[in-house]
Amino acid sequence: MFDIQNIRSQFPILTQTVNGKPLVYLDNGATSQKPVSVIQSWEKYYSTINANVHRGIHTLSQLATEEMEVSRRKVQKFINAKHDFEVIFTKGTTEGINLIAYALTNLVKKDDEIIISYLEHHSNIVPWQMLCERTGAKLKVIPMDENGILQLDFLDKNLSERTKIVSLNQVSNALGVINPIEEIIAKTRANSNAMVVIDGAQSVPHFKIDVQKMDCDFFVFSGHKMYAPMGTGILYGKEEILRKIQPFHGGGEMIATCSFEETTYADLPFKFEAGTPNVGGNIALGAAIDFMETLGHEHIQTHENALLDYAQKKLLEIEGLKIYGEKANRTGVVSFNLEGIGIASDVGMILDKLGIAVRTGHHCTQPIMKFFNIAGTVRASFAVYNTFEEIDILAEGVKKAQRMLM
Incomplete structure (x- = not known):
């Protein structure tokens, strides 16, 4: 049974007053508030098993590693990815899109085309402009009408063998418009070999995601808009593409071997997870998924x-x-x-x-x-x-x- 008062009781911040009035928090598109279960999960990590992951043989490191990998598997189930190693931990949607745009640099050539939509957040505009500057590719934009509805006949006229990337949000952060992702992906598959990137930052808090059914090549979202801590996020990518593209960051954790002569990269997902991750936040992201699944x-x-x-x-x-x-x-x-x-x-x-x-x-x-x-x-x-x-x-x-x- 959906019990709104029970749900609200799990969010301590909602009980406070602001300027002498009970808080009415309606800025969830920017960030959601966090339930007690998520806060406690984060606190438990730092209170009981704080250690770096994947690198230590001691007990705390092993426990922290297992908890974070459990969270990765929760994300896999949450979005219905085929493999857990297709799930990459990031800082959020913006980092995920930048990672993809950088990693695809070698696959995009002069006069290739990248298609986005008029409804995009700057984080799904600027990285593609930067990719165009690096490669000489051209950016095209799906227009919208006065209701914020995308004019998809643009795709019929502009998708071609030159189209290398189609990237757009599933839900507009500014207007809340739900884009017809399935139709857009079907048109893309029928008329090009382009890779499809979906910004799910504003969709994952609101409805069920199935990346296999959607058939996108990449799907990115942030944890903090779906009741998880800030500084957490996910990049999903199809295995065959993730194995083909280059890493965004270099450093610890993402190497198989390293010498002054040559470095080889680690297997998925670690190839794209350089450096110490936000372990406590990533574990708490799993707790946020548990919260949503329970509801x-x-x-x-x-x-x-x-x-x-x-x-x-x-x-x-x-x-x-x-x-x-x-x-x-x-x-x-x-x-x-x-x-x-x-x-x-x-x-x-x-x-x-x-x-x-x-x-x-x-x-x-x-x-x-x-x-x-x-x-x-x-x-x-x-x-x-x-x-x-x-x-x-x-x-x-x-x-x-x-x-x-x-």
């Missing part, structure tokens, strides 16, 4: 979709409020502005005085803001612990901000 993906998705529908209904009752991407298939996010109020941060600051945490600005998606000819939006983003009562508080807060700023 059930269907329950999470049903609750969050109901929150989104209710939030859209309540906010659209406010005269002069515009929601961006209103008519698109969305999850987890409502991004809006008030007519006549040109600076979204003014609304955000008033909401903060009422204890309501939202995100304002361009959300690292300046091309989207340019498309709508705005500087930024107010973004409320939801997690499994949010309530309908909190949305009521948000709506009243927005009304108050409107009265104060008009």
